[in-house]
Amino acid sequence: MSKWLKNVIVVFAAVCVIVLVIFCIELFVLNRDSGSGSEPGDLISESTANSGGVVPNGQKPSPDKEPESSAGKTGDGAEDQPTQPPPSPSGKRRELPMPGEKYLVLYADDGKFVYTELDLSWLFEYKGNTAVTLEVCYVHLPLGVEARAKECLDGYVGAGKTLVGEEGPIGRSSIVGQFVSGEIDGEKFEAWIYKFNEAGIDDMGVEFILHYRLDEQKDALYTIIDSMSLVPA
Numbered sequence: 001m002s003k004w005l006k007n008v009i010v011v012f013a014a015v016c017v018i019v020l021v022i023f024c025i026e027l028f029v030l031n032r033d034s035g036s037g038s039e040p041g042d043l044i045s046e047s048t049a050n051s052g053g054v055v056p057n058g059q060k061p062s063p064d065k066e067p068e069s070s071a072g073k074t075g076d077g078a079e080d081q082p083t084q085p086p087p088s089p090s091g092k093r094r095e096l097p098m099p100g101e102k103y104l105v106l107y108a109d110d111g112k113f114v115y116t117e118l119d120l121s122w123l124f125e126y127k128g129n130t131a132v133t134l135e136v137c138y139v140h141l142p143l144g145v146e147a148r149a150k151e152c153l154d155g156y157v158g159a160g161k162t163l164v165g166e167e168g169p170i171g172r173s174s175i176v177g178q179f180v181s182g183e184i185d186g187e188k189f190e191a192w193i194y195k196f197n198e199a200g201i202d203d204m205g206v207e208f209i210l211h212y213r214l215d216e217q218k219d220a221l222y223t224i225i226d227s228m229s230l231v232p233a
Contacts, residue, residue, distance in 0.1 A: 089106075089107035089227035090107060090109065090223075091107040091108045091109035091110065091223075092107065092108060092110050093106075093107050094106055094107070094108065094115070094122075095231075096122055096136060097233070098196075098206065098230065099138075099196050099198070099201040100196055100198040100201050101232065101233040102230050102231065102232060102233055103230070103231050103232075103233050104136065104206070104228060104230055105227075105228065105229050105230075105231055106136075106224055106225075106228045106229075107224065107227040108124055108223075109223070111127075112126065112127055112220060113125060113126060113127065113134075114127055118137075120137060120138045121135055121136060121137030121138065122135070122136045122137070123135050123136075124221075124224060126217060126220060126221070131187070131211065131212075131213070132211065132212045132213070132217045132220070132221065133209075133210070133211045133221075134208065134209070134211075134221045134224055134225070135207075135209045135211075136206060136207070136208055137206065137209070138204065138205075139193065139204070139205045139206060140203065140204065140205075141193075141195055141204065141205045142203050144195075145178050145193050145195050148193055149162070149178050149180050150162060150164060152180045152191050152193060152207065153180055153181070153182040153189050153209075154182075156182060156184070156187075156189050156209075156211070157182035157184040157187075158184060161182050161184070162180050162181075162182050163181045163182055164178075164179075164180050165178075165179035165180060165181060166178075167179070170192040170194070170208060170225060170228065171222050171225035171226045171228070172222075172225075172226040173226055173227070173228040173229060174229055174230075175192075175194055175228055175229070175230060176194070177192035177193050177194040177208070178192065178193040178194075178195075179191075180192075180193070186213055187211065187213060188211070188212055188213060188218070189209065189210065189211055190209075190210040190218075191207055191209045191210065192207070192208045192225075193205055193206075193207050194206050194207075194208075208225060208228075210222075210225070
């Protein structure tokens with residue numbers, strides 16, 4: 001065999017060895033990547049979860065909608081009222097004179113409330129806490145209930161802060177009125193506006209204003225509200 005042919009064989013063998021080494025390296029790298037168990041889709045999902053739900057195109061997936069909670073809901077009144085009938089009234093019966101030859105009949109426990117007659121209004125104060133009150137008062141409605149509702153509690157919670165709710169039964173009573181509410185520094189206010197529809201007094205009404213802090217105080221005030229009814233004089 002000539003020297004030239006030997007050199008060709010040596011070079012060819014060296015090239016084959018180099019190609020084989022490169023092939024082995026590539027095969028090792030591919031096997032290592034596939035062994036990690038992460039497909040491209042898996043990597044995107046994992047990245048989305050870790051980034052707070054932001055997908056690569058910058059869009060945020062829409063979360064499932066959670067049902068709205070009625071807790072702390074303020075300003076609708078009618079939806080918040082219990083549907084069961086009121087318990088039998090207890091306490092002292094009082095008849096407050098109303099326009100149109102009617103009486104507003106209600107019951108209040110004198111052991112829990114101090115009753116005071118004022119000019120054109122009546123006040124029930126919770127004993128031991130004069131900040132827990134129910135006031136029943138006449139109101140002039142020259143522009144109607146809607147106009148009055150927008151400012152009904154502004155004198156208590158600040159201008160423009162009265163929240164207007166819906167019209168519906170006042171507590172569990174048979175009287176229907178417009179509900180409003182407001183709050184300031186933890187002091188909660190609720191009010192109902194009832195409008196007389198009889199001829200000659202159709203610009204008059206009566207307001208029921210509740211003032212309290214705690215749910216227990218509210219419940220005590222509503223024992224009076226729930227007992228109310230309008231009867232002929």
